[in-house]
Amino acid sequence: MTANPSAALPASDTSLPAGDETGHTGEEAVLDVGPVAHGGHCVARHEGRVVFVRHAIPGEKVRVRLTDAADGAKFWRADVIEVLEASPDRVEHFWHVADSLRAWGHGHPPVGGAEFGHMTLARQRGLKADVVAEQLTRLAGFDQVPSVWAGGVERVGEADDGGTGLGWRTRASFSVTPGGRLGMHAHRSNHIVAVREMPLASEAINTLRLWDLDLQGIERVEVAAPANGSRPLVLLAPAPGTKDKRLRAIAAALPADASVAAFDPLAGTVTQLRGRTWVQESAAGHDYRVTGEGFWQIHRDAPGTLVGAVTEFLRQGDFLNPGAVVADLYAGAGLFTAVLADAVGETGSVLSVEGAPGASRDARKNLHSAPQVEVVQGRVERVLRQKPRNFDALVLDPPRAGAGKAVVGQLVASQPRAIAYVSCDPASFARDLGYFRRSGWELAGLRAFDLYPHTHHLETVALLTPAP
Known part of the structure; x- marks a missing residue:
């Protein structure tokens, strides 16, 4: 499974990591957005300095919050907080916690993982093609x-998503807030935001309702729900000192058809709590056993x-x-x-x-x-x-x-x-x-x-x- 490690800041804490509290971080600026760059950003300039802007579309005029703007940095980073002149390809974001405009309106950065959700799928593919072309020549x-x-x-x-681009993930990675709620952390930040849905994930993942669990004692949650409909697997990464009794209590709160295991991301070990420690995937006429966090x-x-x-x-x-x-x-x-x-x-x-x-x-x-x-x-x-x-x-x-x-x-x-x-x-x-x-x-x-x-x-x- 893909990893998404996180640290612990409460979802209500609007502070940025200490290393970002220097220079112009936290200030606002109005920018004209230039071409797309590799990594999910667009390029803009502010007072002669390059600024990599997330949640923008080339050609827009936007107001941004500088999220990484040390005086000595070669370039700065920023999130869009207001759109002054919108691209015709801009649409309402499908996921509130990933929407930069809404998230910063509530005083915290958006979660990562859906940074192109504010534009049409056609424009998304066009920008990705631009990135491939630029990398080939550069x-x-x-x-x-x-x-x-x-x-x-x-x-x-x-054929499966009806052209929405949603519900395609058969694997997902989550952090846990200090209060024990399912969460995700913002891009390049320790800030964790509690989540109660994952629109990019398959129905089989969402029906597990991981956000209803008390996950105190857990640092990370990984989940795999094979597209062939076979038994899903939930992996729990315990915090140091978490007792086995606590892990089994969380496992008991999950739907009975889900396998549950504890895992150590550093050691790569997987310990059975209920059911299997692996999932059965299918592709091209073959079945594949994939254990724990194994790649698929x-x-x-x-x-x-x-x-x-x-x-x-x-x-x-x-x-x-x-x-x-x-x-x-x-x-x-x-x-x-x-x-x-x-x-x-x-x-x-x-x-x-x-x-x-x-x-x-x-x-x-x-x-x-x-x-x-x-x-x-x-x-x-x-x-x-x-x-x-x-x-x-x-x-x-x-x-x-x-x-x-x-x-x-x-x-x-x-x-x-x-x-x-x-x-x-x-x-x-x-x-x-x-x-x-x-x-x-x-x-x-x-x-x-x-x-x-x-x-x-x-x-x-x-x-x-x-x-x-």
Whole structure:
């Protein structure tokens, strides 16, 4: 599950962290909003200084509250508190606690996680496409946007959400207020706001009604409700000194069909309280066991969408056929591995590499019936050195930070015929793409998907091949 760690300030406390009580933090300014920037901000200028503004739309005139404005900082940060000249793409925010205008009107910052909820979905996708294009030219080194990308961010999930962009999250992460209520914390802040709904989450998560619980003694709550309707799992991260009796009392207050477990985010341990310590996910004709906080795509349609894009790229290039030799790197519980194993058949082979021990154990369970798969737990670059092969293709799905220069160098050295690169961050992807291009590789295909509506996040799938 994705993490959302938080600290403890009461929801009624309107103070900002001590480090922000310097310079011009807390002051207001009127700004003309410029282009979108990576990270969910728009760029504006105030007295010659760059200000990254959240909850704005390019072209608007807004009044902002400076949230991080130290005198010596290279740039400042700000939230919109009033719209003076609105974009035609501005709409009423669907979630009051995430609406910057309402939240600051009540004296506190908005919660994170829905920072694009004040604009139409079409404009959201347009801004995300602008970010991808800017990263490709700035970080990947292209003179212009490459022609292999159609230039748009594709819609996903409209058959389920009716075009609202809501109800797509099958996993969610929450903080807990000092009073023991379910909460979320504001962007770049220790401030926690109590919540009583999560419009981006699936109905299965919302029907758990976690906000009705007394969560005293808990620091964090993670929840997974698989899109296939199988048993949901609630994970409770206890505060130091919380007794087992307290944890079991909270578990007893949850619906009977939910599994409940305690977890230690630092140690990575999961302790059963009721039911299972794992969930069963389904995608592309396979079932997957995912234990505790193990990674799984959070949009209900993301696994199928990404698997489809990867396999389509590899098959079109004749890189994925029966008998092929492939690797799934940063493989997690084996989402791509199982589908790759189907494609190469028993005459081919799949090397599945994952660094997290828990996820690697899940992969072994999920893939035990596929003799052509070898599951190895370890760092990608080390495993590739230890197990050199003549790969037809590699599938790469690294964490948000990307693969990095050292790993890209090792991938190039392994001399595959093609690489399918799945990324949730356009900046780290573009940086890595620049490393590949400087090593003699080229971008042969690119698609972008709006798997995180009402946020600035998106997913890309690229096909990379050695230059002829």
